Amino acid sequence: MGRSCFPKCKLARIMGWIQIILGWLVILVSLLSLTRFYSAGFFVHNEGICQHFYNVRDVSDGFDVKSLSDRVGEVIDKLETLQAKLESKKFLKDQIVRPFHSANVALRRVRVPKVDEGMKSAVKEDHVINFFITEEIRKYISPKENRVGKINLYGADKVYNTIGHACVLYKKELEKYMDYDIGSYCDDDWNLxxxxxxxxxxxxxxxxxxxxxxxxxxxxxPIHESLWRLPDRRxxxxxxxxxxxxxCLSSQNPKRGYSKCIGCFEMEKEKLKWVSNTSLVVDFLISDVLAIKPGEVRIGLDYGIGxxxxxxxxxxxxxxIVSTALNLGGLLWIDRSFxxxxNLEDYMYMFLQLRYKKHKWVISPKSKDEVFLSALLEKPPRAI
Structure with a gap:
């Protein structure tokens, strides 16, 4: 038994010494490699080494990197300048222009000394105009002189636009409604x-x-198909x-969100209105109404809910039946407007602001100083 153990122990010792020697060799090689890397400059920033290993010129031959960098810098500078201008414009509008305008309007509302009796007819103070601050309201309700500068048949030399008498009670809401950018899209403020x-x-x-x-x-x-057909929901x-x-607007839907004109979009029920007798004596038939003036009624106006x-x-x-609204795709016919x-360029600019599609546009002389304008324009869909 002793003889058989001796060779095994000797072999184990030899293998152990071999592993120790290999370990020392690995450590020595690692130290030598680290020394060479350090001498090559991999652990210390060296511009020459960077240029040697990462030669940009070889990659970008024929491409002016400096010009590109300068161009990018110019664009960034312009963007910063534009941003500063926009911020300055908003600051001027909100913090300076509006307060100054409000102060100007307030000063106009200060009572002035009474004028002589002879000048009362020439000087008329309009308190409604001075009541509002928003410029669009002031321009709208300000009187406009007649186009020819003469007094009309009824003795008026100006045209006055009208607004509801209760508008002065809702000054804040009305000024919000009239605060918009001219020629841009209106706010979606139908509720207001x-x-x-x-x-x-x-x-x-x-x-x-x-x-x-x-x-x-x-x-x-088409007109012959649209009388008893719902329009496209789009x-x-x-x-x-x-x-x-x-x-969704059906009267059977309790979550439709409105209580007016219940069933107005149910065509089967709508077809029975005004043509068939009902149990209510307040319901008139169209045939009975038109029979009072047979052959005479040609036009009507419906301003009810329906x-x-x-x-x-x-x-x-x-x-x-006339509607006062011009629907999308509707035609605006301007007939011999003079x-x-x-002033023709001003009128043309106003029509261009509407962005209507031109089908016809004709200008003809009326006299030495005046011209006729006839046009056929189409209202376009404006979606954003």
Whole structure:
């Protein structure tokens, strides 16, 4: 047993010494490698070494890196300047221009000394104009002199735009409604307009901004198909409503979000109105009404709440029901409108501001100083 153990122990010793020697060799090689890396400059920043190992010139031959860097720097400088200008403009508008304008209006409202009796007819102070601060309201209600500078048939030398008498009671809301960028898109503030009108600020001042349309406007159905057919839901802006289609407006839906004109968009019920007898004595038939003036009624005006079915029924009786709104795709016909030749560019600029599509545009001389303008324009869909 002793003889057999001796060779095994000797072999184990030899293997152990070999492992120790190999370990020392690995340590020695590692130290030598670290020494060479250090001498080559890998652990100390050396510009020459960087240029030797990372030669940019070899990669970018024929490409002016410095010019590109300068150009990028110029763009960044311009962006910073533009940002500073925008911030300065906003600061000037909010912190300086508005307070100065408010102070100017307040000074105008200060009572001035009484004028002589002979000058009272020439000097007229309009307190309503000075009551408002927003410039668009002041311009709208300010009197406009007649185009030819003469007194008209009724003795007036100016034209006055009208607003509702209760508008002065809602000064803050009206100024918010009239605070917009001229020629830009109007704010989606129909709820604010409804609040003003329902509280007596009706009519509202006209705005010089562009109305919004639906984002995916579709052409309307042909006239013979549209009388008893719901329009495409994509032609309606549903942003301020709970519903997103006409089916949601059914009287059977308790979550439709409104209580007026219940069932107005249910065509099967609408078809029975004004043509069939009901149990209510207050319901008149169209045939009975038109029979009072047979063959004489040609045009009518419907300003009640509804979905247009009354106009459809009246059209079947050759009676046109008028609407004051110009729908998308509608035509604006300007027939022989005349103006001074020197003012023609101003009128053309005003029409261009509407961004209507031109179908016809003709200018013809009327006299030495005046011209005729006839045009056929189409209202476009404006979606943003």
């Amino acid at each position: 307009a409804q609040k003003l009108m329902l509280n007596g600020c009706d009519p509202l001042p006209r705005r010089r901004c562009l109305t919004r349309a639906s984002k995916d406007y579709q052409k309307p159905h 032609n309606v802006r549903w942003g301020n409503y709970q519903c997103r289609n006409f089916e 979905s247009g079915t009354f106009a459809a029924r009246m059209r079947e009786q050759n009676v046109t 103006c001074y030749r020197k």
